[in-house]
Amino acid sequence: MDYSLEPPHSDKLFVQAQKPFNAEPPAAALVEFAYTPEELVYCRNHGPVREFEEDEYRISIKGAIEKDISISLPQLKSSFPKARVVAALQCAGNRRNEMGAIKPVHGVGWNSGVIANCSWGGVRLRDVLNHAGVQANNSSHVCFASYATLCQDDEYYGASIPLTKALKQEDDVLLAYEMNDETLSPEHGGPLRVVVPGYLGARWVKWVDTIIISPEESPNYYQQRDYKILPPEIETKDQARPVWSKVASMTALPLNSIIGSAFKVTPSRLHVKGYATPGDCGNIVEVELSLDDGITWHPTRITYQEGKWSWTIWETEIQISGSSGELCCRAKDEAGNVQPRDGTWNMRGVAFNAWGRLKW
Ligand SMILES: Nc1nc2c(c(=O)[nH]1)N[C@H]1C(S)=C(S)[C@@H](COP(=O)(O)O)O[C@H]1N2
Ligand SMILES: [Mo]
Numbered sequence: 001m002d003y004s005l006e007p008p009h010s011d012k013l014f015v016q017a018q019k020p021f022n023a024e025p026p027a028a029a030l031v032e033f034a035y036t037p038e039e040l041v042y043c044r045n046h047g048p049v050r051e052f053e054e055d056e057y058r059i060s061i062k063g064a065i066e067k068d069i070s071i072s073l074p075q076l077k078s079s080f081p082k083a084r085v086v087a088a089l090q091c092a093g094n095r096r097n098e099m100g101a102i103k104p105v106h107g108v109g110w111n112s113g114v115i116a117n118c119s120w121g122g123v124r125l126r127d128v129l130n131h132a133g134v135q136a137n138n139s140s141h142v143c144f145a146s147y148a149t150l151c152q153d154d155e156y157y158g159a160s161i162p163l164t165k166a167l168k169q170e171d172d173v174l175l176a177y178e179m180n181d182e183t184l185s186p187e188h189g190g191p192l193r194v195v196v197p198g199y200l201g202a203r204w205v206k207w208v209d210t211i212i213i214s215p216e217e218s219p220n221y222y223q224q225r226d227y228k229i230l231p232p233e234i235e236t237k238d239q240a241r242p243v244w245s246k247v248a249s250m251t252a253l254p255l256n257s258i259i260g261s262a263f264k265v266t267p268s269r270l271h272v273k274g275y276a277t278p279g280d281c282g283n284i285v286e287v288e289l290s291l292d293d294g295i296t297w298h299p300t301r302i303t304y305q306e307g308k309w310s311w312t313i314w315e316t317e318i319q320i321s322g323s324s325g326e327l328c329c330r331a332k333d334e335a336g337n338v339q340p341r342d343g344t345w346n347m348r349g350v351a352f353n354a355w356g357r358l359k360w
Contacts, residue, residue, distance in 0.1 A: 003048045007186050010039040019046040024113035031260030031273045034304040036116035047151040051186040063213035066133030080123040085172040087197035087309035090115040096349035105349030112258045117311045121178030126167045142166045143218040144205040158220025161230045172197045175238040197309035202227045252280035256333035258356035273315040284312040284332025290328050329356040
Protein backbone atom coordinates (compact mmCIF):
# COMPACT_ATOMS: atom_id res chain seq x y z
CA MET A 1 0.00 0.00 0.00
CA ASP A 2 1.25 3.47 -0.81
CA TYR A 3 1.30 5.80 2.18
CA SER A 4 3.45 8.46 0.53
CA LEU A 5 0.60 10.92 -0.08
CA GLU A 6 -0.73 11.15 3.49
CA PRO A 7 -1.80 14.66 4.56
CA PRO A 8 -0.43 16.00 7.86
CA HIS A 9 -2.02 14.66 11.03
CA SER A 10 -2.94 16.39 14.31
CA ASP A 11 -0.19 16.37 16.93
CA LYS A 12 -2.70 16.40 19.80
CA LEU A 13 -3.39 12.69 19.38
CA PHE A 14 -1.63 9.65 20.78
CA VAL A 15 -0.50 7.69 17.74
CA GLN A 16 -1.28 3.97 17.93
CA ALA A 17 0.12 3.29 14.46
CA GLN A 18 1.53 5.46 11.65
CA LYS A 19 0.71 3.14 8.75
CA PRO A 20 -2.19 3.01 8.56
CA PHE A 21 -2.67 6.13 10.67
CA ASN A 22 -4.55 5.34 13.88
CA ALA A 23 -4.59 7.83 16.73
CA GLU A 24 -6.76 8.89 19.68
CA PRO A 25 -6.90 11.79 22.13
CA PRO A 26 -6.91 11.36 25.91
CA ALA A 27 -10.47 11.07 27.28
CA ALA A 28 -9.62 13.83 29.78
CA ALA A 29 -9.22 16.27 26.86
CA LEU A 30 -12.35 15.02 25.06
CA VAL A 31 -14.74 15.65 27.95
CA GLU A 32 -13.77 19.34 28.04
CA PHE A 33 -15.79 19.98 24.86
CA ALA A 34 -19.40 19.38 23.85
CA TYR A 35 -18.40 19.34 20.15
CA THR A 36 -15.09 17.63 19.62
CA PRO A 37 -12.65 20.04 17.95
CA GLU A 38 -11.07 18.53 14.83
CA GLU A 39 -7.61 18.26 16.40
CA LEU A 40 -9.09 15.91 19.03
CA VAL A 41 -11.11 13.76 16.64
CA TYR A 42 -9.63 10.25 16.56
CA CYS A 43 -8.42 8.74 13.29
CA ARG A 44 -9.25 5.15 12.46
CA ASN A 45 -7.95 3.83 9.14
CA HIS A 46 -7.64 0.42 7.55
CA GLY A 47 -5.56 1.88 4.71
CA PRO A 48 -3.90 5.13 3.59
CA VAL A 49 -5.58 8.53 3.86
CA ARG A 50 -6.21 10.11 0.44
CA GLU A 51 -6.89 13.65 -0.74
CA PHE A 52 -9.29 14.42 -3.57
CA GLU A 53 -10.24 17.52 -5.57
CA GLU A 54 -13.77 18.37 -4.53
CA ASP A 55 -14.81 19.56 -8.01
CA GLU A 56 -13.74 16.29 -9.62
CA TYR A 57 -15.25 14.05 -6.96
CA ARG A 58 -18.09 11.81 -8.09
CA ILE A 59 -20.30 9.20 -6.51
CA SER A 60 -22.19 6.49 -8.36
CA ILE A 61 -25.42 4.84 -7.30
CA LYS A 62 -26.45 1.50 -8.75
CA GLY A 63 -28.09 -1.85 -8.07
CA ALA A 64 -31.83 -2.12 -7.47
CA ILE A 65 -32.74 1.37 -8.74
CA GLU A 66 -34.54 2.70 -11.81
CA LYS A 67 -31.35 3.81 -13.55
CA ASP A 68 -27.70 4.03 -12.53
CA ILE A 69 -26.62 7.49 -11.49
CA SER A 70 -23.25 9.18 -11.37
CA ILE A 71 -23.29 12.55 -9.68
CA SER A 72 -20.50 15.03 -8.94
CA LEU A 73 -20.10 16.53 -5.51
CA PRO A 74 -20.92 20.07 -6.71
CA GLN A 75 -24.13 18.68 -8.31
CA LEU A 76 -24.99 16.79 -5.15
CA LYS A 77 -24.62 19.97 -3.08
CA SER A 78 -26.73 22.07 -5.43
CA SER A 79 -29.46 19.48 -6.11
CA PHE A 80 -30.41 18.47 -2.57
CA PRO A 81 -31.26 20.49 0.54
CA LYS A 82 -28.54 20.78 3.15
CA ALA A 83 -29.08 18.85 6.37
CA ARG A 84 -27.22 19.08 9.66
CA VAL A 85 -27.12 16.53 12.46
CA VAL A 86 -25.20 16.33 15.72
CA ALA A 87 -24.04 12.77 16.27
CA ALA A 88 -21.33 10.88 18.12
CA LEU A 89 -18.95 8.89 15.95
CA GLN A 90 -17.54 5.99 17.93
CA CYS A 91 -15.27 3.12 17.01
CA ALA A 92 -16.49 -0.34 18.05
CA GLY A 93 -13.03 -0.86 19.59
CA ASN A 94 -13.43 2.00 22.08
CA ARG A 95 -12.18 0.78 25.52
CA ARG A 96 -10.57 -2.31 23.94
CA ASN A 97 -7.62 -2.13 26.35
CA GLU A 98 -9.97 -2.64 29.27
CA MET A 99 -11.43 -5.76 27.66
CA GLY A 100 -7.88 -6.89 26.84
CA ALA A 101 -7.04 -6.73 30.54
CA ILE A 102 -9.58 -9.55 31.11
CA LYS A 103 -7.93 -11.73 28.42
CA PRO A 104 -5.88 -10.63 25.39
CA VAL A 105 -7.86 -9.45 22.33
CA HIS A 106 -6.97 -8.87 18.67
CA GLY A 107 -6.94 -5.25 17.51
CA VAL A 108 -5.54 -1.75 17.92
CA GLY A 109 -5.02 -1.05 21.65
CA TRP A 110 -7.57 1.70 22.05
CA ASN A 111 -8.33 3.41 25.34
CA SER A 112 -11.52 5.42 25.73
CA GLY A 113 -10.73 8.17 23.18
CA VAL A 114 -12.05 6.69 19.92
CA ILE A 115 -15.19 8.78 20.04
CA ALA A 116 -16.06 12.25 18.74
CA ASN A 117 -19.23 14.29 19.04
CA CYS A 118 -19.56 16.52 15.98
CA SER A 119 -22.04 18.45 13.95
CA TRP A 120 -22.20 16.89 10.46
CA GLY A 121 -23.42 18.76 7.40
CA GLY A 122 -24.39 17.23 4.08
CA VAL A 123 -27.31 15.86 2.14
CA ARG A 124 -29.76 13.28 3.35
CA LEU A 125 -29.08 9.86 1.86
CA ARG A 126 -32.84 9.33 1.60
CA ASP A 127 -33.22 12.36 -0.66
CA VAL A 128 -30.55 11.00 -2.98
CA LEU A 129 -32.01 7.48 -2.97
CA ASN A 130 -35.52 8.78 -3.59
CA HIS A 131 -34.17 10.77 -6.55
CA ALA A 132 -32.61 7.54 -7.86
CA GLY A 133 -36.01 5.87 -7.71
CA VAL A 134 -35.25 3.42 -4.91
CA GLN A 135 -38.36 1.53 -3.77
CA ALA A 136 -38.82 1.01 -0.04
CA ASN A 137 -38.12 -2.63 0.75
CA ASN A 138 -37.66 -4.25 4.13
CA SER A 139 -35.02 -6.73 3.05
CA SER A 140 -32.62 -4.57 1.00
CA HIS A 141 -29.32 -3.09 2.09
CA VAL A 142 -27.47 0.05 1.11
CA CYS A 143 -23.86 -0.93 0.46
CA PHE A 144 -21.28 1.83 0.62
CA ALA A 145 -17.83 1.48 -0.88
CA SER A 146 -14.66 3.49 -1.12
CA TYR A 147 -12.26 2.36 -3.79
CA ALA A 148 -9.90 5.20 -2.82
CA THR A 149 -7.25 2.83 -1.53
CA LEU A 150 -6.48 -0.77 -0.83
CA CYS A 151 -7.14 -1.81 2.78
CA GLN A 152 -5.36 -4.19 5.10
CA ASP A 153 -7.89 -7.02 4.66
CA ASP A 154 -9.73 -6.21 1.42
CA GLU A 155 -9.25 -4.39 -1.88
CA TYR A 156 -11.58 -1.57 -0.92
CA TYR A 157 -13.39 -0.35 2.20
CA GLY A 158 -17.06 -1.26 2.39
CA ALA A 159 -19.98 -1.42 4.79
CA SER A 160 -23.75 -1.53 4.61
CA ILE A 161 -26.88 -0.52 6.49
CA PRO A 162 -30.48 -1.69 6.06
CA LEU A 163 -32.36 0.28 3.39
CA THR A 164 -35.13 0.97 5.92
CA LYS A 165 -32.62 2.84 8.12
CA ALA A 166 -31.37 4.85 5.14
CA LEU A 167 -34.89 5.87 4.09
CA LYS A 168 -36.19 6.91 7.50
CA GLN A 169 -36.19 10.71 7.73
CA GLU A 170 -35.79 10.62 11.52
CA ASP A 171 -32.74 8.34 11.34
CA ASP A 172 -30.73 11.23 9.83
CA VAL A 173 -28.35 9.23 7.64
CA LEU A 174 -26.22 11.69 5.66
CA LEU A 175 -23.68 11.90 2.91
CA ALA A 176 -21.62 14.51 4.73
CA TYR A 177 -19.21 17.10 3.38
CA GLU A 178 -18.86 19.22 6.55
CA MET A 179 -17.73 18.50 10.10
CA ASN A 180 -18.31 21.16 12.77
CA ASP A 181 -19.28 23.65 10.02
CA GLU A 182 -15.93 23.28 8.24
CA THR A 183 -15.20 21.45 5.00
CA LEU A 184 -14.69 17.79 5.86
CA SER A 185 -10.94 17.12 5.90
CA PRO A 186 -9.30 14.22 4.03
CA GLU A 187 -8.46 12.53 7.34
CA HIS A 188 -12.12 12.25 8.24
CA GLY A 189 -13.26 11.13 4.82
CA GLY A 190 -13.52 14.40 2.90
CA PRO A 191 -14.75 15.33 0.44
CA LEU A 192 -17.64 12.93 1.21
CA ARG A 193 -18.36 10.38 3.93
CA VAL A 194 -21.34 8.49 5.21
CA VAL A 195 -22.78 9.52 8.60
CA VAL A 196 -24.97 6.86 10.26
CA PRO A 197 -26.12 8.29 13.61
CA GLY A 198 -26.48 5.58 16.23
CA TYR A 199 -24.35 3.01 14.39
CA LEU A 200 -20.72 2.09 15.04
CA GLY A 201 -18.07 4.11 13.19
CA ALA A 202 -17.20 1.25 10.82
CA ARG A 203 -20.38 1.97 8.82
CA TRP A 204 -19.49 5.67 8.39
CA VAL A 205 -17.56 4.99 5.16
CA LYS A 206 -15.01 7.71 4.36
CA TRP A 207 -14.26 8.86 0.77
CA VAL A 208 -17.45 7.08 -0.28
CA ASP A 209 -17.59 6.76 -4.08
CA THR A 210 -20.09 3.95 -4.72
CA ILE A 211 -23.52 3.10 -3.35
CA ILE A 212 -25.19 -0.18 -4.32
CA ILE A 213 -28.76 -1.15 -3.40
CA SER A 214 -28.58 -4.87 -2.86
CA PRO A 215 -30.58 -7.79 -1.48
CA GLU A 216 -27.46 -8.69 0.56
CA GLU A 217 -25.27 -6.87 3.06
CA SER A 218 -21.96 -5.53 1.74
CA PRO A 219 -19.63 -8.45 0.87
CA ASN A 220 -16.67 -6.43 2.19
CA TYR A 221 -14.40 -7.92 4.85
CA TYR A 222 -15.25 -5.14 7.30
CA GLN A 223 -18.95 -5.98 7.08
CA GLN A 224 -18.77 -9.78 6.84
CA ARG A 225 -15.88 -10.75 9.07
CA ASP A 226 -14.75 -7.87 11.18
CA TYR A 227 -16.95 -5.82 13.51
CA LYS A 228 -18.85 -8.79 14.87
CA ILE A 229 -19.32 -9.74 18.51
CA LEU A 230 -18.10 -13.32 18.36
CA PRO A 231 -19.17 -15.72 21.13
CA PRO A 232 -16.70 -15.71 24.06
CA GLU A 233 -15.48 -19.26 23.36
CA ILE A 234 -13.98 -18.13 20.02
CA GLU A 235 -10.38 -17.16 20.78
CA THR A 236 -8.48 -17.36 17.48
CA LYS A 237 -8.99 -16.37 13.83
CA ASP A 238 -9.03 -20.07 12.88
CA GLN A 239 -11.88 -20.71 15.29
CA ALA A 240 -13.64 -17.58 14.01
CA ARG A 241 -13.63 -18.56 10.33
CA PRO A 242 -16.57 -21.04 10.40
CA VAL A 243 -18.56 -18.78 12.75
CA TRP A 244 -18.26 -15.41 10.99
CA SER A 245 -21.17 -15.91 8.63
CA LYS A 246 -23.48 -16.99 11.48
CA VAL A 247 -22.93 -13.94 13.67
CA ALA A 248 -24.85 -10.73 12.98
CA SER A 249 -22.98 -7.63 11.79
CA MET A 250 -22.84 -4.90 14.43
CA THR A 251 -25.20 -1.94 14.15
CA ALA A 252 -25.74 0.17 17.31
CA LEU A 253 -23.08 0.18 20.03
CA PRO A 254 -24.19 -0.59 23.61
CA LEU A 255 -25.14 1.85 26.36
CA ASN A 256 -21.86 3.11 27.80
CA SER A 257 -20.14 5.67 30.02
CA ILE A 258 -16.62 6.37 31.21
CA ILE A 259 -14.90 8.73 33.62
CA GLY A 260 -12.68 11.14 31.67
CA SER A 261 -11.06 13.05 34.52
CA ALA A 262 -11.04 13.42 38.30
CA PHE A 263 -9.08 16.04 40.19
CA LYS A 264 -9.05 17.32 43.75
CA VAL A 265 -10.68 20.73 44.23
CA THR A 266 -10.03 20.52 47.99
CA PRO A 267 -8.18 17.78 49.93
CA SER A 268 -11.51 16.03 50.48
CA ARG A 269 -13.44 16.81 47.27
CA LEU A 270 -13.05 15.45 43.77
CA HIS A 271 -14.34 17.07 40.60
CA VAL A 272 -15.27 14.26 38.21
CA LYS A 273 -16.21 14.50 34.54
CA GLY A 274 -17.07 11.96 31.87
CA TYR A 275 -19.09 11.06 28.82
CA ALA A 276 -21.92 8.61 28.19
CA THR A 277 -23.37 7.20 24.98
CA PRO A 278 -26.74 5.59 24.34
CA GLY A 279 -27.44 2.16 22.89
CA ASP A 280 -30.50 1.83 20.66
CA CYS A 281 -33.14 2.41 23.37
CA GLY A 282 -33.21 6.20 23.64
CA ASN A 283 -30.72 8.71 24.94
CA ILE A 284 -29.10 8.90 28.37
CA VAL A 285 -31.28 10.08 31.25
CA GLU A 286 -28.88 9.61 34.15
CA VAL A 287 -25.24 8.91 34.96
CA GLU A 288 -24.31 7.84 38.49
CA LEU A 289 -21.02 7.66 40.30
CA SER A 290 -19.89 5.31 43.07
CA LEU A 291 -16.92 5.41 45.42
CA ASP A 292 -17.55 1.96 46.88
CA ASP A 293 -17.67 -0.36 43.85
CA GLY A 294 -21.36 0.10 43.27
CA ILE A 295 -22.75 -0.32 46.79
CA THR A 296 -23.96 3.27 46.86
CA TRP A 297 -24.52 5.56 43.87
CA HIS A 298 -24.47 9.36 43.65
CA PRO A 299 -26.26 11.35 40.95
CA THR A 300 -24.26 13.54 38.54
CA ARG A 301 -25.22 16.60 36.51
CA ILE A 302 -25.71 16.28 32.77
CA THR A 303 -24.10 19.38 31.28
CA TYR A 304 -24.49 18.58 27.59
CA GLN A 305 -26.79 16.51 25.43
CA GLU A 306 -28.36 17.43 22.11
CA GLY A 307 -31.01 15.56 20.15
CA LYS A 308 -31.12 11.83 19.73
CA TRP A 309 -27.60 11.05 18.57
CA SER A 310 -25.19 13.13 20.63
CA TRP A 311 -23.06 11.93 23.47
CA THR A 312 -23.77 13.14 27.00
CA ILE A 313 -21.25 15.05 29.09
CA TRP A 314 -21.72 14.79 32.85
CA GLU A 315 -19.89 16.06 35.91
CA THR A 316 -20.10 16.25 39.67
CA GLU A 317 -18.19 17.00 42.84
CA ILE A 318 -17.91 14.22 45.35
CA GLN A 319 -16.68 13.95 48.93
CA ILE A 320 -13.76 11.54 49.42
CA SER A 321 -11.95 10.15 52.42
CA GLY A 322 -8.59 8.43 52.66
CA SER A 323 -5.71 8.92 50.25
CA SER A 324 -6.74 6.83 47.27
CA GLY A 325 -9.63 4.83 45.87
CA GLU A 326 -11.52 3.91 42.74
CA LEU A 327 -14.49 5.62 41.16
CA CYS A 328 -17.00 3.89 38.95
CA CYS A 329 -19.81 5.22 36.80
CA ARG A 330 -22.88 3.78 35.10
CA ALA A 331 -25.40 5.24 32.67
CA LYS A 332 -29.15 4.75 32.30
CA ASP A 333 -31.21 5.31 29.16
CA GLU A 334 -34.78 6.40 28.43
CA ALA A 335 -36.01 2.79 28.38
CA GLY A 336 -34.62 2.19 31.88
CA ASN A 337 -31.65 0.07 30.79
CA VAL A 338 -28.63 0.28 33.08
CA GLN A 339 -25.03 -0.11 31.97
CA PRO A 340 -23.77 -3.50 33.21
CA ARG A 341 -21.07 -3.93 35.82
CA ASP A 342 -19.01 -6.25 33.60
CA GLY A 343 -18.45 -6.40 29.87
CA THR A 344 -18.51 -9.70 27.96
CA TRP A 345 -15.17 -10.65 26.44
CA ASN A 346 -14.95 -11.22 22.68
CA MET A 347 -11.96 -11.93 20.46
CA ARG A 348 -11.92 -8.62 18.62
CA GLY A 349 -12.43 -6.56 21.74
CA VAL A 350 -15.50 -4.71 20.48
CA ALA A 351 -18.46 -3.13 22.28
CA PHE A 352 -16.91 -3.08 25.75
CA ASN A 353 -19.34 -1.36 28.10
CA ALA A 354 -18.59 -2.35 31.68
CA TRP A 355 -18.94 0.42 34.30
CA GLY A 356 -16.38 3.15 33.73
CA ARG A 357 -13.59 3.05 36.31
CA LEU A 358 -10.87 5.47 37.37
CA LYS A 359 -8.40 5.32 40.24
CA TRP A 360 -7.80 8.50 42.20
N1 LIG B 1 -12.82 4.33 3.63
C1 LIG B 1 -12.76 4.05 4.92
N2 LIG B 1 -13.79 4.41 5.72
C2 LIG B 1 -13.76 4.15 7.05
C3 LIG B 1 -12.66 3.47 7.63
C4 LIG B 1 -11.58 3.10 6.76
O1 LIG B 1 -10.57 2.53 7.20
N3 LIG B 1 -11.66 3.43 5.44
N4 LIG B 1 -12.66 3.20 8.98
C5 LIG B 1 -13.99 3.12 9.61
C6 LIG B 1 -13.93 3.03 11.07
S1 LIG B 1 -13.62 1.49 11.71
C7 LIG B 1 -14.22 4.10 11.88
S2 LIG B 1 -14.33 3.91 13.55
C8 LIG B 1 -14.45 5.45 11.32
C9 LIG B 1 -13.41 6.42 11.84
O2 LIG B 1 -13.61 7.70 11.31
P1 LIG B 1 -12.54 8.85 11.62
O3 LIG B 1 -11.18 8.37 11.18
O4 LIG B 1 -13.02 10.05 10.90
O5 LIG B 1 -12.54 9.06 13.11
O6 LIG B 1 -14.39 5.46 9.89
C10 LIG B 1 -14.86 4.32 9.24
N5 LIG B 1 -14.82 4.54 7.81
MO1 LIG C 1 -13.84 1.59 13.98
